[in-house]
Amino acid sequence: MSTGRPALGEMLADLVELGAIEFRPEPLDALVERRLKAVWTARSCPNCGAESLQALSNSSRIWCGRCDWKTTYTRGTPFYNSDLAPGEVLIAFVLYADSLLSINQIALLLSPCYKTLFERIKETETAFHRGFPTVWGHLPQTVKGPTQIDETQQQCSGYKGQEPPRNGLDRAGSSSEAGRTRWSGEWGDELTLVAACRDSLRVVAAEEGVAYDEELGPVLEEVEDLSQSLGEVWTDEFPAYKAMDHDRRIVVHDEEYVTDDGVHTNQVECLWSLIQPWLAKFRGLSKQGLEQAARTYGFVRSLNLTDAPLRNLVSCIAVNAFR
Ligand SMILES: [Zn+2]
Numbered sequence: 001m002s003t004g005r006p007a008l009g010e011m012l013a014d015l016v017e018l019g020a021i022e023f024r025p026e027p028l029d030a031l032v033e034r035r036l037k038a039v040w041t042a043r044s045c046p047n048c049g050a051e052s053l054q055a056l057s058n059s060s061r062i063w064c065g066r067c068d069w070k071t072t073y074t075r076g077t078p079f080y081n082s083d084l085a086p087g088e089v090l091i092a093f094v095l096y097a098d099s100l101l102s103i104n105q106i107a108l109l110l111s112p113c114y115k116t117l118f119e120r121i122k123e124t125e126t127a128f129h130r131g132f133p134t135v136w137g138h139l140p141q142t143v144k145g146p147t148q149i150d151e152t153q154q155q156c157s158g159y160k161g162q163e164p165p166r167n168g169l170d171r172a173g174s175s176s177e178a179g180r181t182r183w184s185g186e187w188g189d190e191l192t193l194v195a196a197c198r199d200s201l202r203v204v205a206a207e208e209g210v211a212y213d214e215e216l217g218p219v220l221e222e223v224e225d226l227s228q229s230l231g232e233v234w235t236d237e238f239p240a241y242k243a244m245d246h247d248r249r250i251v252v253h254d255e256e257y258v259t260d261d262g263v264h265t266n267q268v269e270c271l272w273s274l275i276q277p278w279l280a281k282f283r284g285l286s287k288q289g290l291e292q293a294a295r296t297y298g299f300v301r302s303l304n305l306t307d308a309p310l311r312n313l314v315s316c317i318a319v320n321a322f323r
Pocket residue numbers: 045046047048049050064065066067068069
């Protein structure tokens with residue numbers, strides 16, 4: 001149930017609509033450039049196999065000293081050939097993934113064109129999903145302890161494969177209602193959101209099934225992939241968990257929230273309380289949109305629980321350009 005007012009983010013949204021916030025993307029441009037050039041110069045030439053490539057700090061070119069091959073350091077990343085500077089792409093994605101601002105409001109800050117910004121954010125999100133497992137696997141950390149897993153129902157909009165309508169930018173700034181139009185389409189299928197928390201790792205997926213194999217299995221497999229062995233799994237008494245063949249310990253929520261020996265699913269409950277207001281900012285999501293958003297939130301939360309979330313975010317977005 002929604003009261004129509006998010007618990008967080010209203011003041012920030014007001015600042016945006018008043019035009020009170022301005023960004024300096026240059027430090028981020030420099031961060032992206034340093035990061036990408038470091039990776040380029042460490043790799044071999046894709047054309048002739050020469051051991052390393054060349055880069056200079058005052059040029060965007062990457063080239064091979066042996067053959068004619070050359071490219072731009074942003075090639076293959078969402079930063080390439082963009083109307084937005086790399087720093088602006090990063091700011092847009094961080095505001096999208098890590099705040100309660102809508103894409104409408106982010107467009108007010110960064111780009112007059114909603115469509116361009118929307119596409120750039122989606123492209124960045126796809127790259128982020130693909131790059132996360134690689135970067136996560138290289139972080140100097142050990143993910144250990146029990147895995148807490150829980151599920152919740154989430155309704156999505158009935159418009160398959162489409163995003164819900166948004167209000168036009170022409171109204172933005174001229175009215176306090178700008179960006180607040182409610183999704184009034186038909187509400188459609190329910191998806192099950194499944195979240196698993198282990199140490200600083202958060203995996204959130206939207207699944208269609210109602211049985212263990214369909215909805216819980218994939219998430220647990222993913223946690224296992226991202227943290228080596230799975231360890232103990234803590235669940236509530238939900239029947240689908242009974243099919244699990246993992247070591248499993250249950251807390252029965254009708255009776256208690258923490259068992260005498262300390263089994264609980266509080267981390268996941270906490271994650272739900274964070275993700276619900278964030279999902280609500282979309283004012284309705286298609287099935288595909290919900291799947292993507294849920295996944296993004298889990299990975300972003302995981303990075304936020306690491307030492308250098310922004311640097312790791314840049315790596316996630318760019319890493320697949322070099323494979
Ligand atoms: Zn070469």
